[in-house]
Amino acid sequence: MAELLKPDQVRSRLQEHPHWSGDPSGIARTVTFDSFPTAITAVNRVAAVAEELNHHPDMDIRWRSVTFRCVTHSAGGVTAQDLDLADRIDRIVAELGADRPEGNGAG
Numbered sequence: 001m002a003e004l005l006k007p008d009q010v011r012s013r014l015q016e017h018p019h020w021s022g023d024p025s026g027i028a029r030t031v032t033f034d035s036f037p038t039a040i041t042a043v044n045r046v047a048a049v050a051e052e053l054n055h056h057p058d059m060d061i062r063w064r065s066v067t068f069r070c071v072t073h074s075a076g077g078v079t080a081q082d083l084d085l086a087d088r089i090d091r092i093v094a095e096l097g098a099d100r101p102e103g104n105g106a107g
Contacts, residue, residue, distance in 0.1 A: 002074070002080065003079060004072075004075050004076065004079060005024060006024070007023065007024050010022070010023060010024050010027070010078050016083075017083070017086050017087070019031075019090065024077045025071065025077055026069055026071035026078060027069070027070050027078055027083075027086060028068065028069045029067070029086070030068075031065065031066055031093045032064050032065045032098070033066070033093075033097075035064060036064055038064070038096055038097075039061060039065070039066050041096060042066055042092055042093055042096050042098075043059055045096075046088075046089055047059075049085070049088045050085070053081070053084070055084075057085060068086075070083075070089075
């Protein structure tokens with residue numbers, strides 16, 4: 001089983017992920033894309049990565065906005081797997097333009 005991160009470890013690692021917030025019970029990021037199809041593309045790409053890693057985020061789709069929540073349920077909180085997945089999610093949403101100032105990305 002994955003090892004839970006201590007609160008100070010979660011805080012420290014979240015500094016590397018400025019678009020994410022949370023605590024040892026879970027981390028989350030909401031992204032608003034330029035269009036609904038782009039939001040669905042992001043969800044599909046994250047789903048593929050989740051399958052590859054065998055670590056699955058909770059995803060909530062609301063029109064152009066998607067909230068990603070990462071927690072290792074079997075461990076009861078945040079583990080290194082969650083921060084690794086957050087990093088992969090960050091790369092996907094950046095590739096889809098969510099982090100560009102000219103885009104509608106609110107991450």
